[in-house]
Amino acid sequence: MTLPPREAEPPPGARTPPPGAETSSPGARTPPPSLAAISSLAANPVLSSWLALSPGGTVTIFSGKVEYGQGVWTALAQIAAEELDVALPRITVAPVSTDGSPDEGVTSGSLSIQHSGSALRQACAQARAVLLAAAASKLRTAPTALTVDDGQILAAGRPTGLSYWSLASPGLLDRAAGAPVPVKPPGRWSVAGRSAPRIDLPDKVTGRPRFLHDLVLTGMHYGRVVRPPALAAELLSTGDPTLPPDVRTVRDGSFLGVVAPTDAAALRAARLVAKAARWHVTESLPDDGDLKRFLLSSPAEEVPVESRRDEASAAAATTIRTAEYTRPFLAHASMAPSCAIARWDGGAVTVWSHSQGVFALRDAIAAGLGLDPALVTVHHAEGAGAYGHNGADDAALDAVLLARAVPGRPVRVLWSRADEMGWAPLGPAMLARLSAGLDHDGRIVTWRQDVWSNGFIGRPGRGGEPRLLALAHLAGGRPMPPAPDGPPTGAMGSTRNAVPGYHIPDLEVVRHRLLTMPVRTSSLRSLGAFLNVFAIESFMDELAECAGADPVQFRLAHLTDPRAVRVIEEAAALAGWAGRPREDGLGYGVGYARYKGLAGYCAAVAEVAAENDVRVRRLWLAVDVGTVINPDGVVNQVEGGAIQSTSWATRERVTFDRARITSVNWDTYPVLRFTEAPGVAVRIVAAPGQPETGAGEIAQGPVAAAIGNALADATGARVRDLPLTREQVIRAIERS
Amino acid sequence: MEQQELHVTVNGEAHTLTADPDSPLLDVLRAGLGLAGPRFGCGLGLCGACMVIIDGRARTSCDYPAWAAEGTTVTTVEGLRDGDRLHPVQQAFLDEQAAQCGYCTSGMIVAAAALLAANPAPAEQEVREALDGNLCRCGVHGRIVAAVLKAAARRPSGQAAR
Numbered sequence: 001m002t003l004p005p006r007e008a009e010p011p012p013g014a015r016t017p018p019p020g021a022e023t024s025s026p027g028a029r030t031p032p033p034s035l036a037a038i039s040s041l042a043a044n045p046v047l048s049s050w051l052a053l054s055p056g057g058t059v060t061i062f063s064g065k066v067e068y069g070q071g072v073w074t075a076l077a078q079i080a081a082e083e084l085d086v087a088l089p090r091i092t093v094a095p096v097s098t099d100g101s102p103d104e105g106v107t108s109g110s111l112s113i114q115h116s117g118s119a120l121r122q123a124c125a126q127a128r129a130v131l132l133a134a135a136a137s138k139l140r141t142a143p144t145a146l147t148v149d150d151g152q153i154l155a156a157g158r159p160t161g162l163s164y165w166s167l168a169s170p171g172l173l174d175r176a177a178g179a180p181v182p183v184k185p186p187g188r189w190s191v192a193g194r195s196a197p198r199i200d201l202p203d204k205v206t207g208r209p210r211f212l213h214d215l216v217l218t219g220m221h222y223g224r225v226v227r228p229p230a231l232a233a234e235l236l237s238t239g240d241p242t243l244p245p246d247v248r249t250v251r252d253g254s255f256l257g258v259v260a261p262t263d264a265a266a267l268r269a270a271r272l273v274a275k276a277a278r279w280h281v282t283e284s285l286p287d288d289g290d291l292k293r294f295l296l297s298s299p300a301e302e303v304p305v306e307s308r309r310d311e312a313s314a315a316a317a318t319t320i321r322t323a324e325y326t327r328p329f330l331a332h333a334s335m336a337p338s339c340a341i342a343r344w345d346g347g348a349v350t351v352w353s354h355s356q357g358v359f360a361l362r363d364a365i366a367a368g369l370g371l372d373p374a375l376v377t378v379h380h381a382e383g384a385g386a387y388g389h390n391g392a393d394d395a396a397l398d399a400v401l402l403a404r405a406v407p408g409r410p411v412r413v414l415w416s417r418a419d420e421m422g423w424a425p426l427g428p429a430m431l432a433r434l435s436a437g438l439d440h441d442g443r444i445v446t447w448r449q450d451v452w453s454n455g456f457i458g459r460p461g462r463g464g465e466p467r468l469l470a471l472a473h474l475a476g477g478r479p480m481p482p483a484p485d486g487p488p489t490g491a492m493g494s495t496r497n498a499v500p501g502y503h504i505p506d507l508e509v510v511r512h513r514l515l516t517m518p519v520r521t522s523s524l525r526s527l528g529a530f531l532n533v534f535a536i537e538s539f540m541d542e543l544a545e546c547a548g549a550d551p552v553q554f555r556l557a558h559l560t561d562p563r564a565v566r567v568i569e570e571a572a573a574l575a576g577w578a579g580r581p582r583e584d585g586l587g588y589g590v591g592y593a594r595y596k597g598l599a600g601y602c603a604a605v606a607e608v609a610a611e612n613d614v615r616v617r618r619l620w621l622a623v624d625v626g627t628v629i630n631p632d633g634v635v636n637q638v639e640g641g642a643i644q645s646t647s648w649a650t651r652e653r654v655t656f657d658r659a660r661i662t663s664v665n666w667d668t669y670p671v672l673r674f675t676e677a678p679g680v681a682v683r684i685v686a687a688p689g690q691p692e693t694g695a696g697e698i699a700q701g702p703v704a705a706a707i708g709n710a711l712a713d714a715t716g717a718r719v720r721d722l723p724l725t726r727e728q729v730i731r732a733i734e735r736s
Numbered sequence: 737m738e739q740q741e742l743h744v745t746v747n748g749e750a751h752t753l754t755a756d757p758d759s760p761l762l763d764v765l766r767a768g769l770g771l772a773g774p775r776f777g778c779g780l781g782l783c784g785a786c787m788v789i790i791d792g793r794a795r796t797s798c799d800y801p802a803w804a805a806e807g808t809t810v811t812t813v814e815g816l817r818d819g820d821r822l823h824p825v826q827q828a829f830l831d832e833q834a835a836q837c838g839y840c841t842s843g844m845i846v847a848a849a850a851l852l853a854a855n856p857a858p859a860e861q862e863v864r865e866a867l868d869g870n871l872c873r874c875g876v877h878g879r880i881v882a883a884v885l886k887a888a889a890r891r892p893s894g895q896a897a898r
Contacts, residue, residue, distance in 0.1 A: 068837060069835070069836035069837025069838060069839075069874055070836065071836070197830065197833060198833060198835070200838065201829070201830055201833065201835055201838065202830065203838075204835055204838030204841045204842075205813075205822070205826045205829045205830055205835070205838075205841055205845060206773075206813065206814065206817065206822070206826060207771070207772055207773020207774075207812065207813035207814045207842045208772065208773075209772035210772070210838075211772075211775075211839065213775065213776065214772040216770075262767065263763070263767065264756065264759055264763055264767070333873055334839075334873060335777050335783065335785055335837065335839040335840050335871065335872070335873050336775065336776070336777060336785070336839045337776070337777075382837075383837075383839075384837045384839035384840075384873070385836055385837030385839065385873055385874040386837075387873075414776070416779065417777070417778040417779055417780070632833055636833060636836065636876070636879070637836075639875060639876070639878060639879070640836055640874045640875035640876055641875065642875065643875030643876075643877055643878070644873070644874070644875045646875075647875070665778060665780060665782060666778060666780075666782040666783055666871060667782060671871060671873060672875075672877075673868050673871065674863075674864040674865075674867040674868050674870070674872075674877050674880075674881065675861075675864045675865060675868050677864075677875075677877035677878065679878060680878050
C-alpha cells in the first residue's frame with residue numbers, strides 16, 4: 001500500500017495546517033474546525049494516550065471503549081491502520097483500564113465509532129505527521145516528499161531504511177494534539193470501509209481464555225453473595241451455619257457473602273448461609289399482570305419533550321384516533337452471569353470488571369465506600385454480550401466488599417443465573433399513549449404522544465449517585481433512588497424516538513417519569529426507542545388503514561428526508577412488498593425509524609405466520625448508517641439487533657410476585673431459539689460523505705413494529721401490548 | 737465433601753483426577769484441568785454454553801455429575817482442532833464471522849461438531865433442531881446455521897468425525 005503524499009501534512013507540533021491545506025487535497029475529509037469537535041481527543045489530547053509504537057513492528061492503540069461482542073475493536077483497529085498506513089494485523093488494541101486508557105465515558109449509545117473512531121483517526125493522522133517530520137529531518141528532505149508503506153518510510157517510492165519503529169524515540173508521541181488536520185478521505189481507504197474479520201474471534205472459536213470469567217490470579221479465592229430473598233428485605237440474623245474452617249462469612253447490614261478457596265466451596269457455603277439466614281421481607285412490587293395500572297397510577301414527573309403547535313392545521317382533523325401501547329420489563333439475560341475480581345491492598349483497590357464504563361465504576365466504588373478514587377483502579381476484561389447496564393458494575397462492588405475481608409488476596413465473584421436475572425437492572429416497563437388526527441385527504445395534521453416509564457439512565461454515577469446494588473444493603477445504606485431519565489430533549493431515556501420523524505404540523509410529546517422504582521431499571525439497548533418506535537409505527541399502520549392507504553406509501557407521503565425514503569424503498573424492494581403473497585394466517589408489515597431522530601436510518605419488513613403461535617419467518621432490513629468502517633460488522637450488528645428485537649417482541653417478559661422477580665432462568669424467561677429465529681436479510685444503503693453513526697441499536701424499534709404490523713396483517717387483530725404472544729392475539733381478537 | 741478418584745479421557749489424554757463425585761463435570765474441566773472453552777452459563781443445562789462431547793454425544797457439562805463421567809471420553813472445543821488445523825466447524829465459524837460476544841460459541845461448535853459426526857449432511861432444519869438447546873443472546877443464529885451448513889458441505893462424505 002503506497003499512497004501519494006498528503007499535501008496537508010503539518011510540521012510537528014504545528015497548531016494549524018498549512019494555508020490552503022483543505023483546498024489542496026481534493027476529496028480529503030475537511031477536518032473539524034477545532035479539537036473541541038473531536039470530544040474524546042479534546043478530553044484526552046496527548047497522542048501517546050491513543051497509540052504507541054510497540055517493539056516487534058506493531059502499533060498498540062488505546063481506546064476508552066470496551067469490546068463486548070459488537071466488534072468495536074476491529075473497527076477501531078481498521079481506522080488506525082488506515083490513517084497510519086500500516087497493515088491491519090500490526091494493530092493491537094489494549095484492554096481498557098482506568099490506569100492508562102483515555103477516559104471516553106461509557107461504551108453506550110451507539111457512539112463508539114463517532115467518539116473513539118474520530119479521536120483515534122485524528123490522533124493517528126497527527127502521529128503519522130510527527131513521524132514523517134522526524135524522518136524528513138533525518139533524510140534532510142521535506143515531509144511531503146515521503147510516503148508510508150506498512151509503516152516503512154519511502155522517498156520517491158523507494159525504501160529509506162526508516163520505519164515508524166526505527167523513528168520511535170521515547171516520548172516522541174507525548175505531545176498534545178494540535179488543531180485538527182485533514183484525514184484520509186473514504187475514497188482512498190483500503191483497510192477501513194471494507195469488511196475485516198473480527199480480531200477477537202480466533203480466541204473465541206478455539207476456546208482460549210479470553211473472558212474475565214477465565215481469569216485466574218495467583219492466590220485467588222472465590223466469593224459468592226447471598227442475596228436477600230426479596231427485593232425489599234432486611235437481614236435479621238445469620239443463624240449459625242456450620243461451615244468449613246477455610247470459609248469466611250462476610251456480613252455488613254443486609255449484605256451477606258462468603259469467601260472460600262474454590263468456587264465450588266464458595267457455592268456450597270453460600271447455600272448453607274442462605275439456608276440459615278433469617279430475613280424480614282417486605283412486599284414491595286406491583287401486580288405484574290397489570291402494568292398499565294402501575295405505570296399510570298404511580299407518582300410521576302411530567303416534562304414537555306417537544307411542542308410545535310399549529311392550531312390551524314390541527315383544526316383540519318376530521319378523524320381522531322387514540323391508542324395505548326405497552327412493553328413489559330425486559331431483562332438483559334446475557335449468556336454469562338456477571339463476574340468480577342477485586343483485590344484490597346491496604347488503602348488501594350484493584351478491580352477487574354466487564355463494566356461498560358470503568359471510569360464511572362471506579363468513581364462509584366470510591367464514592368460508595370468513602371475511598372479516594374485515585375486509589376481505585378478498574379481494569380476491563382471481556383464478559384459476554386452486554387446490551388446495556390447489566391450486573392457487571394454491581395458484581396464489581398460485591399467483589400470489593402468480599403475482598404475487603406481478605407486483604408491482599410484477589411477474590412472472584414460470580415453471580416448465579418438466578419441472581420443475574422433477578423438482581424441486575426431491568427429495562428423499564430413503558431406505556432405510550434398516542435393520539436393523532438387525519439385531515440380529509442388522509443394526512444396526519446396533529447399528533448400527541450405521552451410516555452410513562454421509569455428512568456433508563458441508572459448507570460453508576462448518574463444523578464450524582466453511585467447506584468451500585470450492594471450499597472443499599474450495607475449497614476446504614478439507603479434504597480437506590482429512582483433512575484434518572486436524562487434531559488427530555490436530545491432523545492434520551494424513555495423519550496428516545498418519542499418524537500415521530502414524520503412531517504406533522506401540530507405535535508406535542510410529553511414524558512411522565514415515574515418517581516418510585518419498585519423494580520430497579522436502567523439502560524437497555526435502544527432505551528425508549530424500542531417501545532416508542534413500536535408504538536409510532538403500529539399507529540402509522542392504524543392511521544394508514546383509516547386513510548385507506550398502503551402502509552409503505554402512507555409513510556413515504558409523510559417523509560421528506562431522502563435518506564429516510566431510500567431505506568423504506570430499499571427494504572420494501574428487498575422484501576418484494578408490492579408483490580407480497582396474500583394468504584390466510586400470513587402477514588407482512590413494515591417499520592421505520594431514524595435512531596434518536598439524528599443517527600442511523602433503518603426500515604424493516606417482517607413476514608409473520610400466525611397459526612398456532614406467532615412465528616416471525618423472515619425479516620428484511622435496509623439501513624443507512626453513514627460512512628461504514630466494517631460493512632460485515634454493521635450487518636452482523638443489524639442482524640443481531642433484529643433477532644434480539646424479535647425475541648423481545650414475541651417472547652420476553654419479566655415476571656414477579658409481590659416480593660421478587662420470578663423469571664430467573666431460561667425456562668421462566670425464554671428467549672428466541674434456533675428453531676424460532678427468523679431468516680434476516682440486511683442491505684446497507686450507501687451514504688457517501690455522510691458521517692458515521694452506530695448500527696447496534698437501530699434495528700430494535702423498526703423490527704418490533706414490523707412484526708406487530710405483520711401480525712395485524714395476518715390476523716386482522718391489532719396487539720398493542722408486548723410481547724406479541726398467542727394469548728395476546730386471542731385477547732385482541734376477542735376485543736375486536 | 738467426599739473426594740474420589742475419577743478416570744476420564746479429555747481431548748485424547750487420559751487423566752486420573754481427584755474430584756467431588758457430585759460436582760459438575762464443568763468444574764472438573766475448568767477448575768481441575770484449566771480448560772476455558774466450556775463455559776458456565778446457567779448451571780441447569782438450559783443454555784448450552786458448557787457443552788462438551790461425552791462418548792460421542794453433545795451434552796451440557798454444568799449438570800453432568802463427575803461420577804457419571806467415570807471412564808468416559810470427553811472432547812471440549814479445545815480438543816476439536818487437528819494440530820494447527822481448525823476443525824471444519826471452527827473454520828466455518830471464522831469464515832462466516834458467526835459470533836458476536838462469543839461466550840456461547842464453544843458450546844455451539846461442540847454441538848455442531850457432534851451433529852456432523854452423526855449426520856454429515858444435515859438439512860437446515862436439522863441444524864436448527866440440533867442447536868435448539870444452545871442459546872445465543874446476541875442474535876447470530878443465521879450466521880451460525882450458515883457456518884454449520886458450510887462445514888458440512890466441505891466435509892468429504894463418510895469422513896469419520898473427530
